[in-house]
Amino acid sequence: MGSGKSKVTITDVAKAAGVSNSAVSYALNGKPGVSEKTRKKVLEVADAMGWKPNSAAKALSVARTHTIGVVLNASSTLLGVEPYFMELFASVGVELEKEDYSLLLRFARDDDEALRVHRNWIAAGSVDAVMIFNVEIGDRRVELYRQHPEVPALVFSDSSVSGGLTTISSNDADGTRQIVKYLHDLGHTHIARVAGPERFGHTYLRDRVFSEETAKYGMRYDCLHADYTPQEGRDCTKRLLTLPQTPTAIVYDNDVMTIEGLHVASAKGINVPEDLSLISWDDSYLCTVTEPRLTALARNIPALGGQVVSMLYALIDGESVANQFEPGYRLITRESTAAPRAE
Amino acid sequence: MGSGKSKVTITDVAKAAGVSNSAVSYALNGKPGVSEKTRKKVLEVADAMGWKPNSAAKALSVARTHTIGVVLNASSTLLGVEPYFMELFASVGVELEKEDYSLLLRFARDDDEALRVHRNWIAAGSVDAVMIFNVEIGDRRVELYRQHPEVPALVFSDSSVSGGLTTISSNDADGTRQIVKYLHDLGHTHIARVAGPERFGHTYLRDRVFSEETAKYGMRYDCLHADYTPQEGRDCTKRLLTLPQTPTAIVYDNDVMTIEGLHVASAKGINVPEDLSLISWDDSYLCTVTEPRLTALARNIPALGGQVVSMLYALIDGESVANQFEPGYRLITRESTAAPRAE
DNA sequence: CTGAAAGCGCTTACAG
DNA sequence: CTGAAAGCGCTTACAG
Numbered sequence: 001m002g003s004g005k006s007k008v009t010i011t012d013v014a015k016a017a018g019v020s021n022s023a024v025s026y027a028l029n030g031k032p033g034v035s036e037k038t039r040k041k042v043l044e045v046a047d048a049m050g051w052k053p054n055s056a057a058k059a060l061s062v063a064r065t066h067t068i069g070v071v072l073n074a075s076s077t078l079l080g081v082e083p084y085f086m087e088l089f090a091s092v093g094v095e096l097e098k099e100d101y102s103l104l105l106r107f108a109r110d111d112d113e114a115l116r117v118h119r120n121w122i123a124a125g126s127v128d129a130v131m132i133f134n135v136e137i138g139d140r141r142v143e144l145y146r147q148h149p150e151v152p153a154l155v156f157s158d159s160s161v162s163g164g165l166t167t168i169s170s171n172d173a174d175g176t177r178q179i180v181k182y183l184h185d186l187g188h189t190h191i192a193r194v195a196g197p198e199r200f201g202h203t204y205l206r207d208r209v210f211s212e213e214t215a216k217y218g219m220r221y222d223c224l225h226a227d228y229t230p231q232e233g234r235d236c237t238k239r240l241l242t243l244p245q246t247p248t249a250i251v252y253d254n255d256v257m258t259i260e261g262l263h264v265a266s267a268k269g270i271n272v273p274e275d276l277s278l279i280s281w282d283d284s285y286l287c288t289v290t291e292p293r294l295t296a297l298a299r300n301i302p303a304l305g306g307q308v309v310s311m312l313y314a315l316i317d318g319e320s321v322a323n324q325f326e327p328g329y330r331l332i333t334r335e336s337t338a339a340p341r342a343e
Numbered sequence: 344m345g346s347g348k349s350k351v352t353i354t355d356v357a358k359a360a361g362v363s364n365s366a367v368s369y370a371l372n373g374k375p376g377v378s379e380k381t382r383k384k385v386l387e388v389a390d391a392m393g394w395k396p397n398s399a400a401k402a403l404s405v406a407r408t409h410t411i412g413v414v415l416n417a418s419s420t421l422l423g424v425e426p427y428f429m430e431l432f433a434s435v436g437v438e439l440e441k442e443d444y445s446l447l448l449r450f451a452r453d454d455d456e457a458l459r460v461h462r463n464w465i466a467a468g469s470v471d472a473v474m475i476f477n478v479e480i481g482d483r484r485v486e487l488y489r490q491h492p493e494v495p496a497l498v499f500s501d502s503s504v505s506g507g508l509t510t511i512s513s514n515d516a517d518g519t520r521q522i523v524k525y526l527h528d529l530g531h532t533h534i535a536r537v538a539g540p541e542r543f544g545h546t547y548l549r550d551r552v553f554s555e556e557t558a559k560y561g562m563r564y565d566c567l568h569a570d571y572t573p574q575e576g577r578d579c580t581k582r583l584l585t586l587p588q589t590p591t592a593i594v595y596d597n598d599v600m601t602i603e604g605l606h607v608a609s610a611k612g613i614n615v616p617e618d619l620s621l622i623s624w625d626d627s628y629l630c631t632v633t634e635p636r637l638t639a640l641a642r643n644i645p646a647l648g649g650q651v652v653s654m655l656y657a658l659i660d661g662e663s664v665a666n667q668f669e670p671g672y673r674l675i676t677r678e679s680t681a682a683p684r685a686e
Numbered sequence: 687c688t689g690a691a692a693g694c695g696c697t698t699a700c701a702g
Numbered sequence: 703c704t705g706a707a708a709g710c711g712c713t714t715a716c717a718g
Contacts (some may be wrong), residue, residue: 007468009695020705025697033698035703052466056402057695060710065399067447074433086429090417093450100463104410105446107436120443123395125350230628259632266634285573289602290632291609352711363689368713376714378687400711403694 008049017045028053067104068096068312069127071117073134074107082228082254083284084301085133091305092131099313101128115140122148128316129154131308135161136199152315154308159323161201166315167323168308172202173209175297175329179279180213182331183249187339188277192222192247194236194257203253206281222247226257233257237264241276248340249277255286258294262336273338283332292335300327351392360388371396410447411439411655412470414460416477417450425571425597426627427644428476434648435474442656444471458483465491471659472497474651478504479542495658497651502666504544509658510666511651515545516552518640518672522622523556525674526592530682531620535565535590537579537600546596549624565590569600576600580607584619591683592620598629601637605679616681626675635678643670 014024019038026033027042028051034042059065072085093103104127108114118141121127128151132141135157142163145153155162158169183191193210196203207223214221224239226232233256240247241264252258258280262272270276272292280287283298304326314321357367362381369376370385371394377385402408415428436446447470451457461484464470471494475484478500485506488496498505501512526534536553539546550566557564567582569575576599583593584607595601601623605615613619615635623630626641647669657664 007466007695010697011695021696022698022706023704026704029697031698033703038703050466052463054403054695055467055469056399056406056408057710058697059399060397060403060712061695061697063399063710072433072436074437083426089448090415090450093415093448094417094452097450097452097456097460102469103448105432105436105448107433107440109437109440113440117440120395123350123393124398126398126445230631256628263632263634285599286629286632289606289629291606291634350711353713354711364712365690365714366688369688372713374714376687381687397711400694401713403696404711404713406694 007054008051009054010051013042013046013049013051016049017042063125064316065104065126065128066099066101067127068092068101069104069106069118069121069130070133071106071108071114071130073110073114075109082256082282084282087301088304091302092308093305095305095309101309111140115144118144122151125151127151129312131156131312132165133157135201137161137201137204139163152312154312154315158201158205160205162323166311166321168304168311169323169325170202170299171325171328172205175281176206176209177213178329178331179251179281179297180210180217180219182333182337183251183277183279184217184219186249186277186337188219188249189340190220190222190245190247191249191251192240193224194233194240194250194252194261195223195225196253197227198225206253220245220247226253228254228257230256230260233260234264237261241265241268241270247276249279249337251279251281253281255280255282255284255294255296258296258336259286259290262290262294273336274341277337277340279337287332287334290336295334295337296332298330298332300330303327350397351394352397353394356385356389356392356394359392360385406468407659408447408469408471409442409444410470411435411444412447412449412461412464412473413476414449414451414457414473416453416457418452425599425625427625430644431647434645435651436648438648438652444652454483458487461487465494468494470494472655474499474655475508476500478544480504480544480547482506495655497654497658501544501548503548505666509654509664511647511654512666512668513545513642514668514671515548518624519549519552520556521672521674522594522624522640523553523560523562525676525680526594526620526622527560527562529592529620529680531562531592532683533563533565533588533590534592534594535583536567537576537583537593537595537604538566538568539596540570541568549596563588563590569596571597571600573599573603576603577607580604584608584611584613590619592622592680594622594624596624598623598625598627598637598639601639601679602629602633605633605637616679617684620680620683622680630675630677633679638677638680639675641673641675643673646670 010024014021023034024042027039106117130153132153132155146163153165155165155167159167224236226236265272272278280294280296283296287294287296311321353367357364366377367385370382449460473496475496475498489506496508498508498510502510567579569579608615608619615621623637623639626639630637630639654664
């Protein structure tokens with residue numbers, strides 16, 4: 001119940017309990033070196049005085065900040081649209097809470113600024129580990145953290161682009177197979193895809209597996225690359241729908257583009273799903289607010305937190321951690337997909 | 344270009360530059376106490392060695408963490424749906440970046456856990472200030488920070504519920520006036536509202552002003568309180584549409600409920616906006632993906648960052664800061680509102 | 687202008 | 703089991 005102003009320090013507790021600083025420290029940290037009696041006494045006194053270890057002092061002496069760093073790209077207009085990060089942070093954050101770890105969050109306006117923050121963190125020892133998102137081929141951040149193994153990095157990407165840094169990857173090959181099989185079983189023989197930017201590792205992977213799987217089933221497959229924005233979702237859909245031979249199904253690499261595709265179709269008088277099936281890669285609330293609601297591939301983000309955090313802790317403890325896949329995708333079928341109209 | 348492992352400290356720099364630790368410190372921090380010549384030399388050496396101040400050590404000696412704390416409610420299912428927090432964080436974060444401040448983010452599962460984090464932060468000196476959201480009447484967090492003026496709190500709420508803590512408020516009275524006037528000018532004489540939870544300060548304020556303004560124009564006004572979720576958005580809309588006298592316009596306190604309202608209306612064969620006008624309080628991408636797109640009241644979140652951060656810095660510097668309003672609301676008229684059908 | 691020293695609040699060998 | 707002391711990497715009076 002210590003009211004206000006003056007912080008209570010370990011020395012205050014030591015004096016009040018009539019023991020030395022070290023005894024207090026041992027007692028409070030549950031370490032050997034004090035009798036049970038002393039420990040109990042110290043615990044009582046510390047509690048009564050409302051003592052909490054000063055975070056900076058602790059960080060300085062044990063060289064642990066109890067902090068996981070994330071720098072986000074503030075200029076991404078999708079930050080406000082895609083719930084992914086917030087959901088992931090909540091999932092990870094709840095797990096971190098148990099060990100009193102925090103997320104240290106920064107927003108950079110471009111890659112240079114982001115890199116500057118990372119360099120600073122490394123030199124200043126500001127974080128115990130970092131999480132890295134949206135990795136591109138030849139990403140300067142992976143280069144940086146490869147040179148600085150002192151601060152472990154967990155990379156959210158396919159392992160092919162992480163330069164050996166530990167990754168946690170969505171199982172995009174499996175997701176792709178689920179989608180293609182679903183569409184094939186429905187009877188589609190010509191499908192298209194509006195993909196994400198080619199520079200992302202997972203886009204590259206999806207590209208490859210989509211080609212393989214559609215080839216396996218003898219399906220025709222067209223692919224256009226976009227940047228996840230509404231604008232390009234519209235444009236690509238228009239291009240696909242003016243092909244001499246139009247596909248009977250389109251899969252989009254995110255929900256926002258899917259919705260725009262739906263609007264383009266309905267503006268053209270094309271019925272979804274009767275004339276055209278639509279699938280969103282990434283499920284979200286957005287997929288349930290349209291008419292028809294959108295069939296989507298869902299990740300299990302709530303289950304991701306525990307996995308991520310245990311990888312993080314292992315890395316911080318200096319263990320070598322194998323790359324992992326996140327919990328599998330699940331295809332949520334709603335009303336935007338159906339068998340193609342018979343010719 | 345210092346590669347890897349061993350951190351370079353101020354002592355290393357001092358040795359390399361052939362001066363004392365204090366000279367280095369003064370030089371690096373741009374303080375008087377060193378000659379220009381020494382300063383220049385130190386700067387060069389420090390730069391060449393890749394020195395950066397260790398954050399924990401600096402925090403410990405100056406008692407500043409360069410960190411703004413936020414604890415969010417992880418159980419809120421709306422976190423993934425409403426882009427507000429992410430947009431706000433990006434806006435604030437870009438501004439904080441300039442002074443190398445970070446956001447320290449925690450996720451609590453309930454109010455008790457949140458309160459524990461706040462108590463810890465105060466005792467441990469983990470943050471220089473906090474931002475507090477979703478304040479309720481009698482909120483224990485405001486009570487806590489009132490007792491601990493050492494760590495300043497910026498409260499995002501109406502000043503009536505902040506117990507004297509500094510607030511930044513959306514100008515909900517003005518927003519309400521804009522909506523009511525707009526609807527009145529369109530010719531509506533009976534409107535309804537699906538409001539947020541009564542326990543929130545801003546809900547209370549909107550309630551009051553809605554009553555006043557509709558009374559002023561001689562309009563009939565019905566109000567139902569909900570919890571921002573899709574489910575209650577639907578339920579409340581159904582109740583309103585089965586009243587003996589149904590309103591010709593409904594305003595919802597968030598976008599999610601508005602969308603659900605739209606679905607309920609169309610399921611009942613009620614045309615929006617011909618038979619019923621709908622307005623969303625809070626604009627977002629969601630408001631543009633429906634058919635018709637939704638008229639909405641938009642806040643200017645990008646402009647909010649600078650204002651918030653300068654309030655934060657002033658508070659941290661111990662200045663007394665007046666409560667402020669955030670940039671004004673703007674009504675974005677889309678296709679979900681129109682004049683009511685003549686009787 | 688410059689250096690030696692104490693201090694921020696912890697932890698952790700090291701003697702007793 | 704216990705205490706005195708050094709150390710983590712900075713900052714900041716305090717003498718010279």
